[in-house]
Amino acid sequence: MNEVVVKKEIRNLTSADLLKFLSEVGEPAFRAKQISEWLWMKSARSFDEMSNLSKGLREKLKAHFQINAVEINQSQFSSDRTIKNTFKLYDNNIIEGVLIPTPERMTACVSSQVGCSLTCKFCATGYMERKRNLEPGEIYDQVVLIDQQAKENYGIPLSNIVYMGMGEPLLNYANVLKSIDRLTAPDGLNMAAKRITVSTAGIAKMIKKLGDDQVKFNLALSLHAANDKKRNEIMPINEQNSLKALAEALKYYYQKTKNPVTYEYIIFNDFNDSIQDAMELAKFCKHLPCKVNIIEYNPISFASFTNAEEDKTEAFANYLKKQGIITVIRRSRGKDIDAACGQLAIKEEK
Incomplete structure (x- = not known):
């Protein structure tokens, strides 16, 4: 059976949580700053908007997280x-x-x-x-x-x-x-x-x-x-x-x-x-x-x-x-x- 992944709201993560995730999926630490900027400076409403991230990383983010946009x-x-x-x-x-x-x-x-x-x-x-x-x-x-x-x-x-x-x-x-x-x-x-x-x-x-x-x-x-x-x-x-x-x-x-x-x-x-x-x-x-x-x-x-x-x-x-x-x-x-x-x-x- 496939395990159901419960997706977390990514904006509820701490900086340490985000860094830990990136390390676990083999992504460099500097990506954390880019993701944070998309979320809190540019007010991104989806991961697809994050154009300076690789498609692979965007897919990893989509698989584990969601943005509960209002x-x-x-x-x-x-x-x-x-x-x-x-x-x-x-x-x-x-x-x-x-x-x-x-x-x-x-x-x-x-x-x-x-x-x-x-x-x-x-x-x-x-x-x-x-x-x-x-x-x-x-x-x-x-x-x-x-x-x-x-x-x-x-x-x-x-x-x-x-x-x-x-x-x-x-x-x-x-x-x-x-x-x-x-x-x-x-x-x-x-x-x-x-x-x-x-x-x-x-x-x-x-x-x-x-x-x-x-x-x-x-x-x-x-x-x-x-x-x-x-x-x-x-x-x-x-x-x-x-x-x-x-x-x-x-x-x-x-x-x-x-x-x-x-x-x-x-x-x-x-x-x-x-x-x-x-x-x-x-x-x-x-x-x-x-x-x-x-x-x-x-x-x-x-x-x-x-x-x-x-x-x-x-x-x-x-x-x-x-x-x-x-x-x-x-x-x-x-x-x-x-x-x-x-x-x-x-x-x-x-």
Whole structure:
């Protein structure tokens, strides 16, 4: 009987793994650098593209490995130029990613998991089942495809990447960091780490690990309430990761990295939009250098929240500014195509 070869995703190999394979099949070590360049600099989607490798080596690679390339399944264009994509994965799972063009920057919002396990009450993805973590190559491919989209539609390459799509990045820690390593490496896409932001719902021990790993990218915390009772109500993760635990983890992170943190604060009508809420947030901001992004709420069919009124949003922001806190009101983009913050969810085929 012929032995069935289970093909690995070649982008999950370490450099040592690749060198070992090349040695075993009688190929010189310098081929490893060429293969790596094809995968991570030139974003090859098949071994046949690797034109400076011999046909024999390409056949050996095909026999043992595969490239689980991500494909655009569908793209929707918003009236504000935002583009939402559904991406099809090698196992037919679907994820979403968004191109957000503004006058100052061209941003890719990418997913880190298929679905999410955190059940935040205001987020459409939180109502989905978490099926699996994304591999580093699948995160990388989203960036490559959205960058191509930016160039094709607007003639401008990506300037920024935010890990704010589907899933909790810190629950896919190793793969997220490996994807960022490939995006920022000189022998990868060579993007500046300071142009990458990872957003977390707040997992204290993993925030400390970011500090231990002395990461160079930006960290954003989805806060949405600086009061444990309110935060527990909308974000069940807060029950195991209280504001006190998060404050300690963030202080540790700042001591290790000297990176200020961004607090994301979706402002809900009659829930977290009072001056009392702003006072609690200002107090939380005293722990370390930070800025606050106040985000408009984008209604979803699963939840009954509505966006705060304009005058209350302005009063909230002005209170924070008077306390010396850098505060920006972020206007939502892509709402008309369900591409805005908190709206990403795969509609089940009927």
